[in-house]
Amino acid sequence: MSTDMITIAASGTRAARAMLDVTAQNIANANTTGYVRRSVNLSELSSTGMGASFGEVSQYGVRVTGITRNVSAFLQSEVRRTGSDSARADTLVSGLTNVSDALDQSNVYNSISSFMAAAQKLTANPTDSSLRANLLESARTMAQSFNTASKSLDAATQGLQFSADGNVTSLNDLAQSLAVLNTRIRADNDPQSNHATLLDERDKILQQMSEYADITTTVASDNTVQVQIGGATGQMLVDNNGANTVSMATAADGTITYALGGKTLTLSGGSLAGQQQALTTAASARAKLDTIADTLMETVNDQQAAGVDLNGNTPAAAMFSGSGAGGMTIAMTSGDSIATAPNTALAGSKDVSNLTALQSALSDANIAGDTNDLLFSLSAAVASNTTTRDALSSIASNAKAALSEEAGVDLDTEAANLVRYQQAFQASGKVIQIASSLFDQLLNL
DSSP states (O other), X not given: OHHHHHHHHHHHHHHHHHHHXXXXXXXXXXXXXXXXXXXXXXXXXXXXXXXXXXXXEEEEEEEEEEEEEOOOHHHHHHHHHHHHHHHHHHHHHHHHHHHHHHHHTTTHHHHHHHHHHHHHHHTTOTTOHHHHHHHHHHHHHHHHHHHXXXXXXHHHHHHXXXXXXXXXXXXXXXXXXXXXXXXXXXXXXXXXHHHHHHHXXXXXXXXXXXXXXXXXXXXXXXXXXXXXXXXXXXXEEEETTEEOOEEEEEOTTSOEEEXXXXXXXXXXXXXXXXXXXXXXXXXXXXXXXXXHHHHHHHHHHHHHHTXXXXXXXXXXXXXXXXXXXXXXXXXXXXXXXXXXXXXXXXXXXXXXXXXXXXXXXXXXXXXXXXXXXXXHHXXXXXXHHHHHHHHHHHHHHHHHHHHXXXXXXXXXXXXXXXXXXXXXHHHHHHHXXXXXXXXXXXXXX
């Protein structure tokens, strides 16, 4: 009987020691990113028909059957899904803000308003050299503002493209790492010791991948994982054969597309989707800005050709040259070349009908209005997507909190467990001590 007690108590000390070790591991990794709280699985050791000590059951104590990671696959999936949506929205807002600022800070709208105001002032005295110089300088400033807007859009676009390219590389690196990890998990010959660490690493990689793109995971019975990218019906990024490679292509207008295995990849989540959407908006803004610039130059130059300048030259010289916002330049060198009078007038004419016609033409072309609409549409897009981003960020934070509550380490709980398992260890040791004493007494008989 005493030897049974020693065997049972010894198994209890081993179990208590295992629980103390796991508790210590939990405490040590309380702040480790991706670490999942662990607990020890125990099962009773007993058998029947082997010389019963009590009835028909022989009791042998307890054994450690494994280590459990306290995490819900559903909560992990929700964290990845909501995090992917939040990353897309956050990246999109950042990109849209850069595009909006590129145009707003260039003062394009203000320069157009100043140009039209200078034209209005010249109608009061069309032969005044200072007023003519003022209008010419306003035209030069306006051209420079369009140039600045174009360069700023270029910078914003290139920044988004560079970030997207880097994110594609990072995603591919993670996919390769996951494929290697799958091999390690599949080949693990000591799952009780290694599996929890490997699975923590696996889930950490999946979480990082979801920040770049919307992914769907399928976990096999051996805990390896397959990953589809682009939603549940997307293409296979990681499977049992290894990892495939995502590629990025840049179009002439600055927009980007993704592909996997030669097939176009459609993303709806993650930073890659946000960058793609922001670049589409940037390309649209660039096209509209170029159209405004071309319309402006064409309108002014056509009206110049319809009039006579201060020196009697007709048709008057073009004020602008080039094409698009980036190519817009001032072609006129002197304010005397501004055609304020119709082509039937003489040199030095005070007739301002051609200048008035220019103002009407600019108004009809809605140059200022189109520019204002472009700026407003971008700022509105930033505002609306910021609201969406904040909502998605809140949802993602709630999902992370739910996961952390289940899988995270609570130091107060672990401290209480330390005391409890220490007492269990000491109690099992006391049983061994008592059993040894009883055995000695039996020998003395």
